[in-house]
Amino acid sequence: MRPIRLEMSAFGSYAGRTVIDFSNISGGLFLVTGDTGAGKTTIFDAITYALYDRTSGGRRDGNMMRSQYAKEGADTYVEYTFSYQDQVFQIRRNPEYLRAGKRRGKDGEVRMVREAAKVELIMPDGQVFRGKKRETDQKIIEIMGLTAEQFTQTAMIAQGDFLKLLLAESRERKKIFSRIFQTEVCSRVQEELKKRA
Structure with a gap:
């Protein structure tokens, strides 16, 4: 698997929308460096979350990954584009979280709306994989050829x-x-x- 692009919105330590373009990096080895608390682990969490609906360390699930710094109306999601065996796949996944609704309550207060957890897999032909969340998760495992445990033990x-x-x-x-x-x-x-x- 070769990362191409990672987009995070209100995810982990990233309050806003952050895009990392891996396509400009030659070679095949990536070094992620930075000070403590700079968000390095969140990058790995985002990749693992997009693929497997869990974080790289396995200690947190996706529902815990909404940024505490996010604005009330911000969408929380990870969009990960990667190539595998010369084919390009894209996954967009969001956890279940509360966000500010578009309409206010009768008292003028902002209403909080529960956003359901979703995953979308775009296949190399540009078509969205048709299946429920569980089926989509299984298809991603099939594409990767690795379970979440195997991925975190070998890739990270x-x-x-x-x-x-x-x-x-x-x-x-x-x-x-x-x-x-x-x-x-x-x-x-x-x-x-x-x-x-």
Whole structure:
């Protein structure tokens, strides 16, 4: 998967509409840097949320991702465009959230309206995938060939795990990689082969 464009609106630490254009970056490796609190993790959360309806660390679901700094009437959504196997896909997903309604109540107060969670998948031919949310989520998994857990273990290493990895002794690194890539089964097979030899 190669990111092309990411648009976030009132999502996480981004109060307004923010667009990241990955298409101008050559190579295939991206480095996201910045000060603590600058919104780096939110970028990864947005990509994972668009694909899998959850955040990159798995600790928060999409309903928790509406920006606390968003204006009352702002729409909360993530739109992610990516290429996979030379085909371009676009996903637009929004969590369930409360926003200011367009009409006021009889007393003149702003009425809050519940926006339902939605997902839309645009296929390479430009057609919107026809299916309910669950079917669309399943189609995205089918396209990616990875579940959310597999994606976060291989495509994104959580910030805390990376720091542990940098500071760990080699035996500890082995444990961390084993957990990230779920290679415990391979270790057990290796041990069994040693016993038989």
